[in-house]
Amino acid sequence: MITITILSLCFLAALSCKIKKVKAPELQLLLWYIHLIFGGLSLLCLFLMLNNYGFKGTQTERVFFTLYTGSGMLLYGLAKPDTDARYAYLLCLFGFPFMLLLGILLPPLRTLSLVVAITLLSDSDFHRYEIDNDYALQTKTTGILSAYPVYSLVEDKYMFFEKLTTDVVSPHAAPRFVKMAKKGEDSVRIQVNNNVDTVVALQQ
Structure with a gap:
């Protein structure tokens, strides 16, 4: 608020x-x-x-x-x-x-x-789950406008900026637990709750 x-x-x-x-x-x-x-x-x-x-x-x-x-x-x-x-x-x-x-x-x-x-x-509710020093998974919930959070991939850019790629996963549920594991240098495996298990590419 x-x-x-x-x-x-x-x-x-x-x-x-x-x-x-x-x-x-x-x-x-x-x-x-x-x-x-x-x-x-x-x-x-x-x-x-x-x-x-x-x-x-x-x-x-x-x-x-x-x-x-x-x-x-x-x-x-x-x-x-x-x-x-x-x-x-x-x-x-x-x-x-x-x-x-x-x-x-x-x-x-x-x-x-x-x-x-x-x-x-209305201030949105943000949570970030760190992947490594350059990437993080972000959830954004905007009050009653969205029943489920938006999942975005956040990439650290330059000195003061970052790049956001929205809707990288669509679990249609609030994250009770999030597990991530890098697969090599160019992708990450993301698991959300018990119904989402996907691999997202990381731009190098």
């Missing part, structure tokens, strides 16, 4: 600043720099995700997206009302929770809004 917690605190802080009409130009300038940095990192994350890559760590991308959105909310709380594009952009970030709430209240959009809210705000 770290995503909801951070965004809720940023939203309430922005609302408080807006109500009290706080003026802090130095803090606002610093927040703009922070917002632009995390905005750039978020765009890089999207580009990497489209190519099955990502930053190392299970929640790194979500942290970047959360801090990008949260800093935008805080900037809205400090910004003066205006009609320019920059203020409209900050208003969209701040008003996103209201748009989700409106969608949930409207029957035609309720299902779509719930899926979007769970996808964006």
Whole structure:
């Protein structure tokens, strides 16, 4: 629930600043720099995700997206009302929770809004099972959106990045036990529970 917690605190802080009409130009300038940095990192994350890559760590991308959105909310709380594009952009970030709430209240959009809210705000449950120093098997469960975890092969790449190959096995069950054994240098035998026994190739 770290995503909801951070965004809720940023939203309430922005609302408080807006109500009290706080003026802090130095803090606002610093927040703009922070917002632009995390905005750039978020765009890089999207580009990497489209190519099955990502930053190392299970929640790194979500942290970047959360801090990008949260800093935008805080900037809205400090910004003066205006009609320019920059203020409209900050208003969209701040008003996103209201748009989700409106969608949930409207029957035609309720299902779509719930899926979007769970996808964006719910922290997935990750587990990694190490194969060797370069590879690991990862399970990812996303709340009520998926009854079973997604199994991915994680490959260590370069300094800060890793490559993910999704759906390497499909056991359709929560992993009660996982056993792995390398077969040579280019494959690994994966056993999940009592119903999955498969060999997955490792790219060299």
